Amino acid sequence: MGNKQTTFTEEQLEAYQDCTFFTRKEILRLHGRYRELAPHLVPLDYTNNPDIRVPLTLIVTMPELKENPFRDRIVETFSEDGQGNLSFNDFVDMFSALCETSPRELKTIYAFKIYDFNRDNFICKQDLEKTVNKLTKGELSPEEVTLVCDKAIEEADLDGDSKLSFSDFENMISKAPDFLSNFHVRI
């Protein structure tokens, strides 16, 4: 191909192209963005797979994530340790799942994980309350927040256990065709 780059070996680049929706050029560009976040931490040469993690506080300063109300949850969901410290593989994985060509099923799975704040595989009322507060900046009164959450659970809950399992969530997503185009971060 002739593109001289020393950041990754050819096998690594091929592996990235296999496992994500990005092309070669995008992966190199992502590495540049990743390195920008912590230049003293992230090496230029990734050929020997260094085990470097960039902490959550630096990742959420990216312009694509800075204003997103769910930025902490997004980064935590894709981190291996659950605390939000992303290795480069996690970083690429995150943007790949959120990109335009990512299929609906993948996005639904990750959206469920993001909305599930307490990670118990159910979206319960507390999770919904946190979501509503993040989306309305806390300007609704507590009674209104409770009402909204009750209404949302009532609409979505199919099996009547007043919390939403993944199948309930998937069912509601299938009724919202805008979800696919809305759940999308451009990088």
Place this chain on the structure above:
Amino acid sequence: EQDLVKEFVALSTRDRIRAIRDLPMSFEEKKHIRLLSQFFRRCGYSIRSARQTLELWQGIMKEIGGKFGTSVLSYFVFLKWLLMFNIFSFLVNFGFITIPLLVYDPLPNIPPNVSFRGLEILTGAGYFNHTVMYYGGYSNETLVGLVEYNMQLAYFFTIAVYMVLCGLALIFSMARSFKTNYVLAESTSNGAWQLLCSWDFSITNERAVRQRKSNLRVQLKESLSEKAQMELLTLSEKLKHFGVHLGSWLLSTGLAVGCGASIYYLCQYEQQEAETLLVPFVVSLMNLVVPLFYSLFYKFEHYSSQRTQIYALVVRNVLLRMSILGVLCFYWMNVVAKKFSCWESRVGQALYRLVIVDFLFLMLGSFFGEFLSNVIGTRLLPRLGVPEFDIARNVLELIYAQTLAWIGIYFSPLLPAIQIVKFFILFYLKKVSLTQNCQPPRRTGRAAQMHTTFIALLFFPFFVGALSMVAYTSWSLTPSEQCGPFRGLNNTFSVVGVWIDDLEEIPGSQWVVWIYQHVIRSELFYFLITLIILVIMYIFWQVTQGRKDLIGLLRQQIVNVSV
């Protein structure tokens, strides 16, 4: 071996290594298969990379999406998609029709007393009339150069194949859009859950995010305080609503018909060259003013939901534009075709003028619609506020502009070039106007379903209308005697008949002749095909109904099992 390679290309590296190891073949054969599958994978990736470098305007789209959200961005995506149609059309037409003629006969044969004045840019007549811009500039001979190039067949087949490919592309993208955006039950359109799911993750601008949050707050409060939707109206109120609806629909249809009739009357006044600009001017003026008038109807008309209101507005605008275009096509095919020699070039010029004046009015419309509204909304009448970007109106304007290009392709093969320049400038113009004058949309609209509606509108009635007009022209109308590639024939389609007659003498192509005589020219074939398609559609429809019932049953079962 080919099947093995195909299988391995689709696997990931690790699986591929494992699968190759499991093969019961010699080492040499395994190495060969490994190399082949790696080669195909690399080819796939380089195609993907190459396609990405050709992507236009990525940075600008990201900026617009970040500030205004996905629904406004869908307008720009639609514009880019239409631009691709025009680029493809221009390349095909220029390559297959214009270049052979230019190679064979580089100098246009212009009569001595005609020179280039500035007015041609607007009117398209005069100097341009004798160039390859229009139908009349093309010869009907078989050009003898490196190969024998039959201009008649080239012209006919290039345009026919392009139209068919366009139709297929539209059908496929309509089907794909419908598949992703199909909603099973229309139950909760404003429900709390919908609102929670509708957060647009691609917005990155701080002010836009704040505004979205406050809009969402307002919408949530609205949905909480909703009273029962099914207000029982009294009979007199129902009659009153019905009367108002009937009246407004009659008024809008009457306006559309009236506009069409006045355009037909004005078409008579096209004698001198400067006067020819009158009709396009009036057409564009009507397309600008009458929709504004339609959007005032909402003051006294009450629809059940905002979406129905938008759809009603869209239908009225479509009716208006279709009636104007229909009247113009009728005039061209019935009056111009019989009155003038070289009538195709005249129709081509008329379309050129329509495209140019439409472009000028689009620029004017942007000025009035967005800039002035912003000034009025911020300085003069603060109650109105900063305007929003009217997606429906702008998309309809794009669809109309593209329809003009599709009708004009037969009469003026290089019209797509003008369209490309027009769309290019329009993109930057709308982007600047948007960022300077508009605010992000207040209601999180149903962008996906509107997108499906717009593609469906593009296809039917606009594309189908353009295709029918071109098909009618080539089937029934006599080409002009003095100019163009089809002079001397009874109708354009007989070019194929002549070609088939020539083919009968060549021994190896009897099957083409057979197909032409027994399949394309026989009515029984089309009857059978239609019948088969109808039966298949009915079967699919029944399957869909059955699946809907099954989903309802399963849902009931879930509730029963858990209780």
